[in-house]
Amino acid sequence: DIVMTQSPLSLSLTPGQPASISCKSSQSLLHSDGKTYLYWYLQKVGQSPQLLIYEVSNRFSGVPDRFSGSGSGTDFTLKISRVEAEDAGVYYCMQSIQFPPFGQGTKVEIK
Amino acid sequence: EVQLLESGGGLVQPGGSLRLSCATSGFTFSSYAMNWVRQAPGKGLEWVSVISGSGGKTYYADSVKGRFTISRDNSKNTLYLQMNSLRAEDTAVYYCANPPLWGQGTLVTVSS
Numbered sequence: 001d002i003v004m005t006q007s008p009l010s011l012s013l014t015p016g017q018p019a020s021i022s023c024k025s026s027q028s029l030l031h032s033d034g035k036t037y038l039y040w041y042l043q044k045v046g047q048s049p050q051l052l053i054y055e056v057s058n059r060f061s062g063v064p065d066r067f068s069g070s071g072s073g074t075d076f077t078l079k080i081s082r083v084e085a086e087d088a089g090v091y092y093c094m095q096s097i098q099f100p101p102f103g104q105g106t107k108v109e110i111k
Numbered sequence: 112e113v114q115l116l117e118s119g120g121g122l123v124q125p126g127g128s129l130r131l132s133c134a135t136s137g138f139t140f141s142s143y144a145m146n147w148v149r150q151a152p153g154k155g156l157e158w159v160s161v162i163s164g165s166g167g168k169t170y171y172a173d174s175v176k177g178r179f180t181i182s183r184d185n186s187k188n189t190l191y192l193q194m195n196s197l198r199a200e201d202t203a204v205y206y207c208a209n210p211p212l213w214g215q216g217t218l219v220t221v222s223s
Contacts, residue, residue, distance in 0.1 A: 039210065049156065051211035060211060092156055094210070099170060105155040 002027050004093055004103035012109045019080040021106045023093035028073045037096040040069055040078045043105075044089040052091075053078065085110050113137035115207050120217030127197050127221070133190040133207030133214055141165070141185040146210070147192045149203035149219075159205070160192065175201075197221045 003026040013019055029036050040053040051060040053069035056076060066081040080087060088110045093103040119131040133145070147159040160171045160181040169181050180193040190207050197219075204216040 043156075048206060048213040048215055050213075054211070090155070096210070099161065100158045100172060102156045102158060 001100060002029075002095060002098045004095060004101070006091075006093055006103035006106050008106060009104060010107045010109070012111060013083045014111050015084055016082050019083050019087075019108065021078045021091055021093075021108075023071075023076045023078070023103050025074045025076075025095060027097070029076075029095050029097050030073060031097065036072065038069075038071065038076050039094045039096070040067075041092045041094060042087070042089050043092065047089075049092065083108070083110055113212055115209070115212055115214035117205065117207055117214045117217040120205065120219045122220045122222065123197055124223050125198060125221055128193070128195045129197065129219060131192040131194065131205055131207075131217060131219070133192075135188045135190065135207075135209075138209075138212070140183075140188040143209045145181075145183060145190045146208045147179075147181060147190075148206045148208050148213075149201075150206070150216075151200070151203040154203075157203070162190070194219070 005024045007022045029038050036056050038056050041049040042052050043049040052063050052067050057069045068079050070077050090105040090107050092105050094101045114136045116134045123129050142164050144161055144163050146161045149157050149159050162169045162181045162183055166183050178196045182191045199221050202221050204218050206216045207214045
């Protein structure tokens with residue numbers, strides 16, 4: 001099994017502050033096809049998860065450019081340049097190389 | 112418009128059974144693997160099971176192996192999860208997912 005480890009597990013921020021969430025996998029997520037199958041999701045309260053970033057660094061349709069993803073191999077980071085109130089929720093990294101796919105989640109509170 | 116709509120959740124006693132359905136539309140259902148993912152109250156996302164597009168391959172989390180069965184009917188664009196020998200720890204919202212597409216979830220409560 002691949003183990004996905006996120007840190008920190010919680011963040012409390014004020015609007016305008018930057019945020020950074022780390023995700024480390026126990027095995028490389030680089031596929032033989034050259035792609036790295038690492039995704040970032042945001043789950044707001046009472047909602048289904050919504051895709052923010054796919055394949056490490058590609059913003060999904062409609063995702064604001066304050067969100068960015070980076071990393072390679074086993075170490076990945078999601079950054080929010082300036083958080084807004086609507087960014088509150090739980091952020092999950094997810095890989096699709098093996099099962100299980102999810103990290104534990106990082107709860108982001110906006111004060 | 113792409114839609115995934117789960118149904119079949121509810122209250123069931125420990126040891127009981129329940130069958131979840133996920134009706135889909137707006138994409139070529141048979142071309143995609145489909146997943147069930149669950150979320151216990153106040154907890155994170157837990158992958159449960161996946162089935163290939165043809166239905167020929169299935170995989171399960173250890174926590175449900177031998178008790179849950181995933182299946183699909185490509186003629187009806189519908190995904191299923193048969194849950195037997197239910198336990199209190201199976202209480203969760205169950206989502207069908209073809210990432211990045213997710214349903215809205217259906218709540219399963221296992222309690223006497």
